[in-house]
Amino acid sequence: MxxxxxxxxxxxxxxxxxxxxxxxxxxxxxxxxxxxxxxxxxxxxxxxxxxxxxxxxxxxxxxxxxxxxxxxxxxxxxxxxxxxxxxxxxxxxxxxxxxxxxxDEAQKVLPIFDKIEPILKEKLQDIKGVDFERKKFTLAIHYRQVDESRAPEVHNRVSEILKDYPELLKADGKKVIEIRPAIDxxxxxxxxxxxxxxxxxxxxxxxxxxxxxxxxxxxxxxxxxxxxxxxxxxxxxxxxxxxxxxxxxxxxxxxxxxx
Ligand SMILES: [Mg+2]
Known part of the structure; x- marks a missing residue:
């Protein structure tokens, strides 16, 4: 299009x-x-x-x-x-x-990234092709190499976990989920x-x-x-x-x- x-x-x-x-x-x-x-x-x-x-x-x-x-x-x-x-x-x-x-506000959220990274890795470990990229203020979950049919599962599982962390939000890019501080x-x-x-x-x-x-x-x-x-x-x-x-x-x- x-x-x-x-x-x-x-x-x-x-x-x-x-x-x-x-x-x-x-x-x-x-x-x-x-x-x-x-x-x-x-x-x-x-x-x-x-x-x-x-x-x-x-x-x-x-x-x-x-x-x-x-x-x-x-x-x-x-x-x-x-x-x-x-x-x-x-x-x-x-x-x-x-x-x-x-x-400055984002600085305060850094420890939460450290906490959720291993949780997300565990939750997504059975989906082949998921690739994590930890940046200082973002955790990116790439799924370009995940089978197309399983992409919604990646999204759902991430959303499910993030429900418990209102300090973070999920943003979608091209074949990537970006978890960022929920700061304006x-x-x-x-x-x-x-x-x-x-x-x-x-x-x-x-x-x-x-x-x-x-x-x-x-x-x-x-x-x-x-x-x-x-x-x-x-x-x-x-x-x-x-x-x-x-x-x-x-x-x-x-x-x-x-x-
Ligand atoms: Mg670009």
Missing amino acids: ANQLPSALKNVEELKEKFRVKKPLLFLDFDGTLAPIVEKHEDAAISEEMRDLVKQLSQVHPTAVVSGRGMKDVSQRVNLPELYYAGSHGFEISGPRNFIKEN WHKGKAVEFLKLQLGEKDQNFSVYIGDDVTDEDAFKYIDDGLGILVGDHGNKTYADYSLEDLDEVKEFFKLLLKN
Whole structure:
């Protein structure tokens, strides 16, 4: 199912015109936007070409990478120390010159993650292909390699356990369940926070590019910005434009860099 959004590529001149009026801040999701989605989340990698494009872009526009991955994980994969990184959906943020910001409320929930991780592992151990990824402020349960027919079981069992832990909530991504602190904080709020770090007053026009349902928080929440959806996640979208795939993302970056 293709989304009905206008193409960012076809409208790039109009966008560049906007960028001339107000300087943009760029917010880029990682998986599915800068790096191809892979079977095993640990194999995800950004291409040299994409890295170089992001590097060039960041020299023109302040740029941050916003990801569901842990902050360390995503910053190591992108490997451009001059950028800002919002990891774990924004619960942890890092930037150049040793900038670090962690969500204080989320800190308090950390011991509960330690508690439920072994419980969930035990409850799901008989389902083949379930893969746990513990990030600082999120526990991800990947089920890309689980037989399609058993996916609802994974969801049900996780929901069942989480009933006893109101401090946590379950969010769904592409073949992944993300257990996060039940705090009103998401990629959109992380972006608003980063805008204050990256931007100058009244220059807070932001461009957010992402592919997943969790990126909708950013599309929806951002004031004075514009959202670009990569591909399609099958749900309602609040983005303004679309790019079909990573090749189009690269093409779009190249056009933005062209004078
Ligand atoms: Mg993504």
